[in-house]
Amino acid sequence: MALSEMPPKTKPGARYEGTYIFMKSYVCPVCESKLSIPTVMTGKARMEKQDWDLRPVFTDIDTIKYDVIHCNNCGYAVLKRYFGVLAKPHKELLRKHIAENYKPIPEAMRIYTYDEALMRFKIALLNAEVRQAHDSEKALISLKIAWLCRGAKEEMGDPETFNRPVRIKYDKYDEMEEKYLKRAMELFMVARRSETPPIAGMNEIALDFLLASLCGHFGNTGDATRLVSGILQSKQSTNSQKNRAREMLERFKKQ
Numbered sequence: 001m002a003l004s005e006m007p008p009k010t011k012p013g014a015r016y017e018g019t020y021i022f023m024k025s026y027v028c029p030v031c032e033s034k035l036s037i038p039t040v041m042t043g044k045a046r047m048e049k050q051d052w053d054l055r056p057v058f059t060d061i062d063t064i065k066y067d068v069i070h071c072n073n074c075g076y077a078v079l080k081r082y083f084g085v086l087a088k089p090h091k092e093l094l095r096k097h098i099a100e101n102y103k104p105i106p107e108a109m110r111i112y113t114y115d116e117a118l119m120r121f122k123i124a125l126l127n128a129e130v131r132q133a134h135d136s137e138k139a140l141i142s143l144k145i146a147w148l149c150r151g152a153k154e155e156m157g158d159p160e161t162f163n164r165p166v167r168i169k170y171d172k173y174d175e176m177e178e179k180y181l182k183r184a185m186e187l188f189m190v191a192r193r194s195e196t197p198p199i200a201g202m203n204e205i206a207l208d209f210l211l212a213s214l215c216g217h218f219g220n221t222g223d224a225t226r227l228v229s230g231i232l233q234s235k236q237s238t239n240s241q242k243n244r245a246r247e248m249l250e251r252f253k254k255q
C-alpha cells in the first residue's frame with residue numbers, strides 16, 4: 001500500500017475521527033449535482049491550542065481537513081465559509097475553465113487522509129483563481145493548505161526515526177508548508193490594502209497579528225515590527241492584545 005493510500009492514524013487512546021463526522025447534503029451551484037460532504041459536528045471537537053499562526057489544534061481530529069465542499073462531478077470546490085449562490089459570470093468561468101475538462105478524483109471514505117484533504121484544497125484554490133475570488137479567500141485557502149501540511153507532518157511522528165522514503169515524504173510536506181505560508185502572507189498583505197475588514201473572518205487587529213507572525217517567520221522583521229507597532233497604537237486593541245504586541249515587538253527586536 002502506498003503511503004498516500006494509508007488510512008488516517010488514530011493515536012493510542014484517541015477517539016476515532018469518524019465519531020466527530022456526519023454527512024451533510026449540499027447542491028453544487030455549478031452543475032446542480034447532489035453532494036454528500038463529510039462535516040465536523042459543531043461543538044463536538046475540543047480545541048487544545050492555537051499555533052503561532054492561529055492554526056487551531058483539536059483533540060482527536062484535524063477539523064481543517066473537512067473545510068472544503070467539493071463536487072466530483074464538475075470539479076467545483078470551495079471553502080465552506082464561502083459556499084453559496086454563484087454569480088452567473090463566475091459560474092460560466094468555472095464551467096468553461098474547470099468543468100469542461102474535469103476528471104473525477106478518487107472518491108474518499110467518510111474520513112479523509114491528509115493527502116485526500118490536500119487534493120480537495122488544491123482544487124478549491126484553482127476554483128478561487130478561475131472565478132477571480134478576493135485575495136483574502138485565496139490567502140485563507142493557502143494558509144489552510146500550509147496547516148494541513150503541518151498536520152500531516154505531526155501525524156507522521158518524529159522525523160529522526162524515518163527511513164529514507166518516509167523522510168522524503170515528510171520533507172515534501174515541510175517544503176509545501178513553507179511555500180503556502182509564504183503565499184498566504186503575500187496574499188493577505190494585498191488583501192489588507194485592498195479589502196475592508198472583516199478579512200477572511202478576521203478584524204483588523206487579528207489580521208495584523210497573523211501577518212506580523214508570518215512576516216516574523218520569514219525574517220521580514222521590518223513589516224512585522226510595523227504591524228505590531230500599529231496594534232500598540234490602535235484604539236481598537238484591548239490591553240491583553242497590547243501586551244501580546246509588546247512581547248512580539250521585543251522578540252522582533254532581538255532577531
Ligand SMILES: [Zn+2]
Binds near residue numbers: 030033071072
Ligand atoms: Zn458540480
